[in-house]
Amino acid sequence: MPLADKIRPKSLDDVVGQEHLIAKGKPLRRIIESGEIPNMVFYGPSGVGKTTLASIIAASTNKQLRKLNATTASTSDIKDIVAELGTFSGMNGILLYLDEIQYFNKKQQQTLLEFIEDGSITLIASTTENPYFYVYNAILSRSTVFEFKTVSEKEIEKAVKRAFGIVGNYDIENGVVEYIATACGGDVRKALNAVELTALTAENNKISLESAKSLTQKSALRYDKDGDSHYDILSGFQKSMRGSDPNASLYYLARLLESGDLVSACRRLMVTVCEDVGLAYPQLIPIVKSCVDIANAVGLPEARIPLADAVVMVATAPKSNSAYIAYGKAEQDVRSGKVGEIPRQLQNKHFDGADKKIKGQFYKYPHDYPNNWVQQQYLPDILKDSIYYEFGNNKNEQAFRAYWDKIKGNL
Numbered sequence: 001m002p003l004a005d006k007i008r009p010k011s012l013d014d015v016v017g018q019e020h021l022i023a024k025g026k027p028l029r030r031i032i033e034s035g036e037i038p039n040m041v042f043y044g045p046s047g048v049g050k051t052t053l054a055s056i057i058a059a060s061t062n063k064q065l066r067k068l069n070a071t072t073a074s075t076s077d078i079k080d081i082v083a084e085l086g087t088f089s090g091m092n093g094i095l096l097y098l099d100e101i102q103y104f105n106k107k108q109q110q111t112l113l114e115f116i117e118d119g120s121i122t123l124i125a126s127t128t129e130n131p132y133f134y135v136y137n138a139i140l141s142r143s144t145v146f147e148f149k150t151v152s153e154k155e156i157e158k159a160v161k162r163a164f165g166i167v168g169n170y171d172i173e174n175g176v177v178e179y180i181a182t183a184c185g186g187d188v189r190k191a192l193n194a195v196e197l198t199a200l201t202a203e204n205n206k207i208s209l210e211s212a213k214s215l216t217q218k219s220a221l222r223y224d225k226d227g228d229s230h231y232d233i234l235s236g237f238q239k240s241m242r243g244s245d246p247n248a249s250l251y252y253l254a255r256l257l258e259s260g261d262l263v264s265a266c267r268r269l270m271v272t273v274c275e276d277v278g279l280a281y282p283q284l285i286p287i288v289k290s291c292v293d294i295a296n297a298v299g300l301p302e303a304r305i306p307l308a309d310a311v312v313m314v315a316t317a318p319k320s321n322s323a324y325i326a327y328g329k330a331e332q333d334v335r336s337g338k339v340g341e342i343p344r345q346l347q348n349k350h351f352d353g354a355d356k357k358i359k360g361q362f363y364k365y366p367h368d369y370p371n372n373w374v375q376q377q378y379l380p381d382i383l384k385d386s387i388y389y390e391f392g393n394n395k396n397e398q399a400f401r402a403y404w405d406k407i408k409g410n411l
Helices: 027-034 050-059 075-083 106-117 153-167 176-183 188-200 209-215 228-242 246-258 262-280 284-298 304-315 321-335 395-407
Strands: 040-043 064-069 094-099 121-127 144-147
Touching: 027 050, 040 050, 050 064, 050 094, 050 121, 064 075, 075 106, 106 121, 153 176, 153 188, 176 188, 176 209, 188 209, 228 246, 228 262, 228 304, 246 262, 246 304, 246 321, 262 284, 262 304, 284 304, 304 321
Parallel strands: 040 121, 040 144, 064 094, 094 121
Antiparallel strands: none
16 A cells, blocks of 8 residues: 555544635534535646545534545446445445546536435545636536645655655655755645655665665646646746746746646737837847747757747847846756745635635736836745846847836835
8 A cells, every 4th residue: 555545534633735625614624524525626736635525524523434445437437326325335325535536528417417406325526627617617517616626845854754764764854854845836635645765765764865866756837738827837837928027938938848838928028028028129039030940940958049049029128148047047946856836926816715715816917007017926835036047248138127127116
């Protein structure tokens, strides 16, 4: 049994992260403690506790727990569960945990609808994708959506320390726990897998930082070209350039390129130079197009150089060597696992979960403000004070620096 399953929490107090849902007095905790479990959809990235919470909920009821994973389950599997209703095993009803519900087609989801409506089956579905796009509306209207968030490094450290205490008595070098908690990018399961690997390969009962670095699977680049994360990153990339923030623009470019999505980076870059720079500096359009052509000609990883130049020009100034240096700094942050949740005002979301007290995106559209600029946060919270780009010591960039110093009130 994998370590992540061995030490899976049995109570809410042992779960790390998701305080907005399960801290004392929070909505999901109140529901679980009431014993009256409604149909629910858990939405969020992998490895953040969705399955763990479903197991805890099932243990708190007298219903028969059944689990299905939509990536492998079929309609016949659903029928087998339905057949248990009215039998001795299903006399109190069935709690069905359906993982990755987005992989069930509409007909498969409809198969459950009748039994969800009469209460004989209580559904807890989980998905890493936006449920409002992937879950059948009739099921969604009968369920409460709870959004799970990536787990903070401090919370993951608790799980890592507990895991090391279970695998054995090892001499753990300073920095190992912190590195694993950071490099796994908010995914508790991957952090625990890293603990297990480092323990299995330990020499002379010692776990070194070098070993942890070589064995830890980075999930900082959590990315799916068809998923929400993809559109969140693209949204942050384009809005950061529009907002004249070169630091954030380079950061999101690094996220895209490190994930291998050269096509989307080039497309959004050309769209942004036309849409948000346009006639204010029309000469920049063919320059950016030239950079994109070079990027597509040389391919990754060298494509990062002309694209970094173009991004900085769009956000602030003409092409220069400083863009390459700045991109290197942003790239280093991404590769070292410094990744956080994209600020709410930049996310590509059009809904708020039931647990959100204050609803709305709160994005400030720069073109609605004087000089087409407004102060707002573009980088994730853990990187909000990072400086990647510094104006080069040349006539064009110094002219742009003087302009933005005046606009942003730095003079």
